[in-house]
Amino acid sequence: MKILVTGAAGLLGGRLIKALLAAPAGAQRVTTIVAADTSAFPAEDPRVDIRVGSIVDAGFLRSIVDADVRVVYHLAAVLSGGSEDDFDAGMRTNVDGTRSLLETCRALRTMPRFVFSSTIAVFGGDLPPVVPEDLALTPQTSYGTAKSIAELLVGEYSRRGFVDGVSCRLPTITVRPGKPNSALSGFVSGIIREPLAGVDTTCPVPLDTRIWICSPGAVTQNLAHAGSIDTHALGSRRSLNMPGLQVTAEGMLDSLARVGGPEARNRVRVEHDERVARAMTGWPAALDDRRARRLGFVADASVDAIIKQYVDEHPAGRG
């Protein structure tokens, strides 16, 4: 089976490719993973076919999508901070790039599975404590707007029989290794990652701010799962609230103290950042994820388990 992953050089792309290559016996054997991103990146497995280019380039898309591709994982995106700073760049990649990729799939007439990484930021503003799956999309960022439009496209291309789509609304992912990315929610990783590396850092939101989180491990497992579920169970609702855990910033720091010791906890102090705080208070604090759970998608066991996952994978404390 041939698979395409866009945004393959990112955290989720890399983990997803590893997970797909290690698929358990019984699953359909992966013969090739076309791994596309805007810059080159290493790959050890000979089944990984690295392609460098942009999804806003229709010619590049035609060169990476062919009729043998059975599943497309579309992860490439301009993140929330980047989309807010450069409206046009965000729209070009997140709306036009996604539509162009859908069009390329449609031209195949093979109706590939199309797994789209959406976001809880499709919801915003004055939200109920737990956001139901059928609430109106009211994004309060350019990123959330673009992802909302892309969800509608995935739904319509599925209804038309052009692709067999699933949009996964991913929680805020923590703990991300490495340097901060352009996501406004970057601190949700930073307040764990930096102290564990012995670096002082700040929490830009009030400690009682509620956050809906998921580990890279669980998100990767869920994306892979979305590639193989029976989509008849979705009916006409192709967008799923992915399972997550609700936690406050303070709850995360309590976990940090338990897993990393009080000295790690003491490296974090609150320093308000209006731009980040405004974005976060507009994002949902919890989502109704029951439909996804019934379909076999999973959440992490606990916040402690999320931090332990990071510590186990990064024993030196650095990303």
Add this chain to the structure above:
Amino acid sequence: MKILVTGAAGLLGGRLIKALLAAPAGAQRVTTIVAADTSAFPAEDPRVDIRVGSIVDAGFLRSIVDADVRVVYHLAAVLSGGSEDDFDAGMRTNVDGTRSLLETCRALRTMPRFVFSSTIAVFGGDLPPVVPEDLALTPQTSYGTAKSIAELLVGEYSRRGFVDGVSCRLPTITVRPGKPNSALSGFVSGIIREPLAGVDTTCPVPLDTRIWICSPGAVTQNLAHAGSIDTHALGSRRSLNMPGLQVTAEGMLDSLARVGGPEARNRVRVEHDERVARAMTGWPAALDDRRARRLGFVADASVDAIIKQYVDEHPAGRG
């Protein structure tokens, strides 16, 4: 004041232009109405500046939008039947054309009022008896999908301060004069218009099918009103369920008998059309229109009043 109307040759465009020109004393005086459509049409008032071209042509858009334009009424669209028959044509006009018009307005840096004619077809599938304004958009047609995407664009361009947008979700409009258009809901006018003209016709849906309707007069009044409301009252929710009346197909035929006589009623027989029936059962039967009513938007007094409006305006019985 200079105003732009796209889709100016249509039923609503023509009525809206007349209403704007006849604006009551006290309202800001209309100096020019740029009236754009894809084919030429007559205009009697010297203030109407007719422009023939397509909104998918960015050069045409730049030629009709300038910094003096204070209000844009964007009515041009490929209708529901046409969008279902030709997916690409619908997307090109209803999504790309709308985005291109928004971009043209953005380039002015004058933040014009942007009144967008959306539709109840943004809702579909398994709906509650009365659709609240904050229900997820779940369009079940290409037309509804494109209008949903356009609503998201209008909301985001407003949040960004590029335009000052209002999306009006119009009920099914009846009684439309003239020949049937490509809307799947065309029969909602046909079952009144044809019998009044002495022509036998069919009702393609079961008589107990519930429909959410509004007269051309009330819709025109509401579109004009959307051009002048204080948008601060909208908050971040720029889409409004326009007021309407709920009626069954049978209720419309009862009204027809009262207004047009039993011989008119007897010209309609039920002849099931699966394509139309499927689309209509997927559309909302009633919407929560309280927010729009509070903001001064209006509904018709009764179904009889809607039919009388048509009879008064078309005394010969023909459109």
